[in-house]
Amino acid sequence: MAHHEAPGGAPVVVDVAHLRKSYPVQGAAPRTAVADVSFQVRRGEIFGILGPNGAGKTTTVECLAGLRPADGGTVRVLGHDPQADPGSIREHVGVQLQEAALHDNITVAEALDVFASFYADPADPAELLDLLDLTAHRTQRFRKLSGGQKQRLSIALALVGKPQVAILDELTTGLDPSARRATWDLIERVRASGVTILLVTHFMDEAERLCDRLVVIDGGIVVAEGTPAELTDGLGGGRAVRLRFAGDDARRVAFRLLTELAERDDDVAGVTLAPAAAGGVAGAHGGEIEVTGTRKVLFAVVRELAAADVVPDDVRTVQRSLEDVFVQVTGRRYRADETEDQEVAA
Incomplete structure (x- = not known):
C-alpha cells in the first residue's frame, strides 16, 4: 500500500x-x-x-x-x-490507552459529553459520533457495546479535545x-x-x-x-526470488551458478534451498532455490541463468515483510497470539 x-x-x-x-x-x-x-x-x-x-x-x-x-x-x-x-x-494530546475503563451503564453520548466538559473548546460530539460510525449507538450503554464499538468510543474520547x-x-x-x-x-x-x-x-x-x-x-x-x-x-535480503526446476541436475547447476554470483555481485545477498510452494509442482526432492538481495536481484538472477542457458520452470518474487525485520532485529519469532501487555509496574 x-x-x-x-x-x-x-x-x-x-x-x-x-x-x-x-x-x-x-x-x-x-x-x-x-x-x-x-x-x-x-x-x-x-x-x-x-x-x-x-x-x-x-x-x-x-x-x-x-x-x-x-x-x-x-x-x-x-x-x-x-x-x-x-x-x-x-x-x-489525546490518549487512547489499552483498556477502556468506563462505567457499565454510561451511554456513548454521555461518555462523550463528560469528556468534552474537560476542555475549553471541545470537538462537536455529534461530528465525532459520525466520524467514528457511532451515531446509531449513541444511546447504547458501555457494557452492551462490542469490542470494536468500545475501541471506536475510546478513539472518540481521545479526539474530543481536538x-x-x-x-x-x-x-x-x-x-x-x-x-x-x-x-x-x-x-x-x-x-x-x-x-x-x-x-x-x-x-x-x-x-x-x-x-x-x-x-x-x-x-x-x-x-x-x-x-x-x-x-x-535494509534486511540485506530485502527482496527474494524463488526458482523451481523440473529436475535435480538443473537445480544443482543453478544453485552452484547463483552461489558463485552471490560472492561477486552486491545485488545478491544469499542463496538457499527452500521447500516447494504449497500446491506447486515439485521436482525430484520438491525443493526451490531462494535468492535474496536488493531490488535488482531478479535482474541479476535472470541474467546469470540465461548466460548459462539454464531455464527455470517457475520464477516468483517474494517481498520481505516487517515480520522478517522483527525476527532479525529481535531474534525471536513474531507471535500474533500474544495479546497481554507485560509492562506492568511492580
Missing part, C-alpha cells in the same frame, strides 16, 4: 531523546522498562512504535504523555515538556479481522482530518499498512527505525 508522506519539512511535534524508566522490584534490582529510546515524529504522520509485548512501548508513550515520570532523558511534545508540566499538553497529536495504544488487540480492518480505515480518516498519530502496536501487518515511519523497540531500546520500505529493504 502507498503510504501518505508527511512533508519533508514538516515540523517535529514529538521529540524523545534517550528516555529511561525503571520500576522498583521488592527484594531485587529495579526492572528496566525503557533503557534508551529516541525518536522524532513530524506533523501529519502516522508514526508507529512496534515491538514485542514487554518491550517498553506503553511505558514510552505514558512518559511522553506526562502520565508517568521518566528517570532520565528528555521529552518534548509540541514544544512543551510533559515531564515538568503535564498540564501543558493536556489540551493538545488534539493535534493522538496516542493510540494496542488499538486492535482482541478485535476480529473485520473490526481490525474497519479500525485501520478509521485511523487513516482521523489522520486525514489533520491529527498526527502515534500508533503503538505489536502487529506487523498493522504497522505495515498504516505507518509512514516507525521504530522497533525491544528490551527497552530502539533496534530499528525508518519507513516500512526502508526497514524491509
Whole structure:
C-alpha cells in the first residue's frame, strides 16, 4: 500500500531523546522498562512504535504523555515538556490507552459529553459520533457495546479535545479481522482530518499498512527505525526470488551458478534451498532455490541463468515483510497470539 508522506519539512511535534524508566522490584534490582529510546515524529504522520509485548512501548508513550515520570532523558511534545508540566499538553494530546475503563451503564453520548466538559473548546460530539460510525449507538450503554464499538468510543474520547497529536495504544488487540480492518480505515480518516498519530502496536501487518515511519523497540531500546520500505529493504535480503526446476541436475547447476554470483555481485545477498510452494509442482526432492538481495536481484538472477542457458520452470518474487525485520532485529519469532501487555509496574 502507498503510504501518505508527511512533508519533508514538516515540523517535529514529538521529540524523545534517550528516555529511561525503571520500576522498583521488592527484594531485587529495579526492572528496566525503557533503557534508551529516541525518536522524532513530524506533523501529519502516522508514526508507529512496534515491538514485542514487554518491550517498553506503553511505558514510552505514558512518559511522553506526562502520565508517568521518566528517570532520565528528555521529552518534548509540541514544544512543551510533559515531564515538568503535564498540564501543558493536556489540551493538545489525546490518549487512547489499552483498556477502556468506563462505567457499565454510561451511554456513548454521555461518555462523550463528560469528556468534552474537560476542555475549553471541545470537538462537536455529534461530528465525532459520525466520524467514528457511532451515531446509531449513541444511546447504547458501555457494557452492551462490542469490542470494536468500545475501541471506536475510546478513539472518540481521545479526539474530543481536538488534539493535534493522538496516542493510540494496542488499538486492535482482541478485535476480529473485520473490526481490525474497519479500525485501520478509521485511523487513516482521523489522520486525514489533520491529527498526527502515534500508533503503538505489536502487529506487523498493522504497522505495515498504516505507518509512514516507525521504530522497533525491544528490551527497552530502539533496534530499528525508518519507513516500512526502508526497514524491509535494509534486511540485506530485502527482496527474494524463488526458482523451481523440473529436475535435480538443473537445480544443482543453478544453485552452484547463483552461489558463485552471490560472492561477486552486491545485488545478491544469499542463496538457499527452500521447500516447494504449497500446491506447486515439485521436482525430484520438491525443493526451490531462494535468492535474496536488493531490488535488482531478479535482474541479476535472470541474467546469470540465461548466460548459462539454464531455464527455470517457475520464477516468483517474494517481498520481505516487517515480520522478517522483527525476527532479525529481535531474534525471536513474531507471535500474533500474544495479546497481554507485560509492562506492568511492580
